[in-house]
Amino acid sequence: MTDEPSETADSDDSDSDGDSDGLTLAQFHEASQREGRPVLTAGAVARTLERSHDAVSEQLDRLAERGDLERLSVSTDPVVWYPSELEDLTDKERVVVFPKRREIVVDRPDQFTRAQLAQFAHLEDGNGEQGYRYVVRPEDIWQAPHDSFEALARTMRQALGQRNEQLEEWVESQWDRAHQFRLYTHEDGYTVLEAKSPEVMGNIARQKLDEEHVHAPISETEDWVREGSEAAIKRVLYEAGYPVQDHRDLESGEDLEIDLEVTLRDYQQTWVDRFAEAGEGVFVGPPGSGKTVAAMGAMAHVGGETLVLVPSRDLARQWADTIQEYTSLGPHQIGQYHGGQKNVRPVTIATYQIAGMDRHRSLFDDREWGLVVFDECQHVPSDVYRRSTHLQSRHRLGLSASPIREDDRQKEIFTLVGPPIGTDWQALFDAGFVAEPELEIRYVPWGDDEQRNAYVSAEGREKYRIAAENRGKVDEIRYLLSAHPDSKALVFVDYLEQGRELSDALDAPFISGETRHHERRRLFDEFRRNERDLLVISRVGDEGIDLPTADLAIVASGLGGSRRQGTQRAGRTMRPAGGALVYVLATRGTREEDFARRQLQHLGRKGMTVREQTVERTEDESKRESEETAEDDSEDADGGDIVGERESEPEPER
Template identity: 60%
Template sequence: MTADETQAPDPADETAGDAASDDDPEIELDAVYDAIDAVGRPHLTATELSRKTDLTPDEAREALETLAAEGDIQRQDVADIDSVWYPADLAEVTDRERVVLFPDRREIVVEHPHQFTRAQLSQFARLQDTNRSGGYVYELREEDIWAAPHESLDDLLATMRDVLGERSPHLEEWVTSQWERARKFRLYTHEDGYVVLEAENDDLMGNVARQKLDDDHLRAPISDSESWVNADATAAVKRTLYEAGYPVRDDRELETGDALEMELRLRLRDYQADWVERFTDQGSGVFVGPPGSGKTVAAMGAMAAIGGETLILVPSRELATQWRDELVRHTTLTDDDIGEYHGGTKEIKPVTVATYRTAGMDRHRKLFDQRKWGLIVYDEVHHVPSPIHRRSADLQTKHRLGLTATPTRESDDEEEIFTLVGPPIGTDWGKLFDEGYVAEPEVEIRLVPWGSDTERSEYATTSGHGRRQAAAGNTGKIEEIQYTLEQHPAAKALVFVEYLDQGEAISEAIDVPFISGEMPHARREKLFDEFRRSERDTLLVSRVGDEGIDLPDAELAIVASGLGGSRRQGAQRAGRTMRPAGDARMVVLATRGTTEEDFVRRQMRHLASKGIRVNETESEVVETPVDGE
């Protein structure tokens, strides 16, 4: 056919119709959702869509009609205004993730965040609050930027942009200033062997360091930007400058001491090997990972990589014994290589496991100072900022390694952990959940009615700690515990309580031993061993079970009462179920209509920040009429 013979397309021709439709306005459904987000309600008009896109009002109306014909959205005609359009599935809008930044307040509000989003946010922001409708409020603080686990500023900004979906010049300028602020001072070893504090410039040394530090810290000036440091005061120097807003890098060349010959008997997981590599590159750090992720094994890998005599500091005798057993089981070390130093026994060997309390006592301290440690491991390192444990940070060592699942403290001084020991080294919790290394727990806050009118009245007439204890000891929780255990008859369960009277009452009601600090050490160990060997399937435990005790097969944790709103305690108790195999479930009981509701929500905040879904429900136990009803 020649050009003269070309015909106009037949309107009935299917191919021609398709070609003509190429000029029709089109829009993706996601763009409609984005426009709905911007409008701030679950519906919009064609005019509102046109304002949020490049379409004219007529084009927007045609695009909406096309989506309606495909069944993706629906139309509602409203008198005197444009038709209203809304998604066919409203849940796609109401439950959709939304991230809203308030740069001036340095706050990020996220509605219905995905697990990955929460994991990303935890790298540079602190979860401040959650609400029952799925909202999360994060705050960016100076110390969060200082301790961000990124190798470069560009990496940190890339993560932030990925979460926020946009650049915020105002916020990024502040983040950049804080990142640079954390690199203004450093400690290093002079070629003649003494310690030097170096500032980025003369002004910082003169107007910050020499104003904040006295003769006990600085022996003499070396130059306008350098000072000779008292080697025994390096921890105090770092702490003082940190409090002034200037974290200090520690690049000292410390002696490793005698060599330690040891090898691991098992293969590190990929992420554990990455932790060890990052630690050896940096020379110090804190392994931060969920319970069950193998931080102890990774620490053994660090010990083998360093190859120097090692001091391991722990909060309890039970944990000291566990460390010794694990070292013998998983490394080439023998009992003769390992010493324990605490109230029960006192031996210093190439690998020594000591309690924080004993190592900090003046009469024992010289023994630890005289040894040139290649590595000090701070287990449950979140204790270090406390007055009793802080003295251990002054012990001299070439390398410092902290271990914790929960670097949070209710005193909000957790930044001292990273100042005194080293920067955080960890892996996204969600990745470990997805790969099956750690079981993601199902966490449920369950609101329980009062057991009697008398208890309710006592709560109303008390205040402060008495009111909190009254809500915690609500006898209505006993029936809830019995019901929960009956619902999971095959699960190995731990029931946690805060108060001795409550523990004794529950113990009698469910016929389970109550393990507390008042129970003799030998009896406690016997009961824990029976639980490990599945000779017992339920234990009732006070705060002594929060940390430092290996209970690897627990599948159900029931929290009858807790330590106020301690986020760390909440995560530790959930961690008793977070093992690679089996189910993991945690039920936190709170007396309905009391301040305990707010306490338990706060306790679960750390878990929520790591991407774990926390659900809130009402008691399923039929409420028995209370006194006078």
């Protein structure tokens, strides 16, 4: 069980487990959590919940009569108590609800329970060995796939095995919030913001919005919306806690018959069904879960001309090949629009940078798209990419393995594109659709005293860079590669100089933003065809690059990056084939240790196993490393590299 902080002794976490003024089974579970054992004496329960011993004894008897608890006499105490379900704990799930925190903790949930929970709750901690902890957030209720609150309440009761009035009351309030505002198209062609009541319009919308958003009131519950401000209105009201229903009559574009030539997995079909019902959304799932194929299922459902926006031209080519492979569309129906080629066709894949440029924008504005797909949509809130969201279409779909941002603007993803739609990672691991990689943080000693001394005297980002480029990591990478001689490996770096040094030391190509696109593609293709088994990669490999056969990833630097970067790098090994390994190297005793733990912590909550290992060096090994480092220094003395040159984002399109 997850060790969660308990609520007060007066918590009424369950109305149905016992009398409202007595002891509930949920409170017994809470006491059990705090005591750290499933079997408790009456005295322990009374002490933990701060109640009288006599009152607790009487209430324990009552729960035993109901069949919720079992009693057992032992020599050290007259009676101990434990939940009846412990009689058959190996094959029985247990659900405990904490309504004040809006948390649900589940031991051994079956697939049905997890599918039901996914409809209204977010899996916050998926470590199956310690239970599953779900959090019910406002956005989970706002996007719940139900036509009425009554239908949602039935789903909740099926998942929880009981009715919890306190939690349901809060959920109903959030459901109501999600249905207070809508955008619709007036018969004269302009957009109207409508509120459910004059009070909501006056106290919320007209307090938050100004002349940049609306022209003037039409009635007590309606405002005339300025053209192009729809996305801003949705964002402002979403942040105020009132998501807007979008019922505009947007053009659906020319019809385009698309047949999917692959069978969707059950969870992918669920994603498509939920998208079809809402008309928009973001497919959220781990790398390797088939979000791209599911997006093609959405394209087939819409049956209209489609614009796909991607971060790089490499990913554009990959999309074009995949669409041709898995759908009935031919090459003449698929176009790419980026720095390499510029073709607009019924299905067009363009880069965000190009789509946001004024001189190219009219090409996309003038065409009526039935669907716009935002791949790697965690970028959408950024100033460079968000201009592409002004493109209007009847349907919008985002794809992301990690819709999180370090600037806390992730809510904008869902206001600009659509609500999250996904399946918890652990369910995909358990079902074998995605291989769960083993993650290990390895704390590596310094390779030489020179760098160690430089680190001590450095400040700020320079301190981080020195730790990241610790030459002791070179030998650790060699060791890991020799320990897995049959693996296809990727080594990730953040700094160009480090990438070049590793490339020379390992005799492997280094792919960065400086690598020409045709050369980049050639190396990736050779890796896919098993003609290469090792690549050193900069940030260009963090997103979108499809390396389906990689089964070993070594992160040499980049631990000061985002949680999203950690997810993407770990995700390079997440594919149906098992046995994937991810090693994250951090210089021992430096800030990298904290960065590594922080960056990978959220992956542990998603269900992955994260281990930690301190690397020790013998005296002979240390001496050999120093000699090798000295040789490397003499060879690189005339290299002329820029010290601390860090890989930037991919170069802008032209």
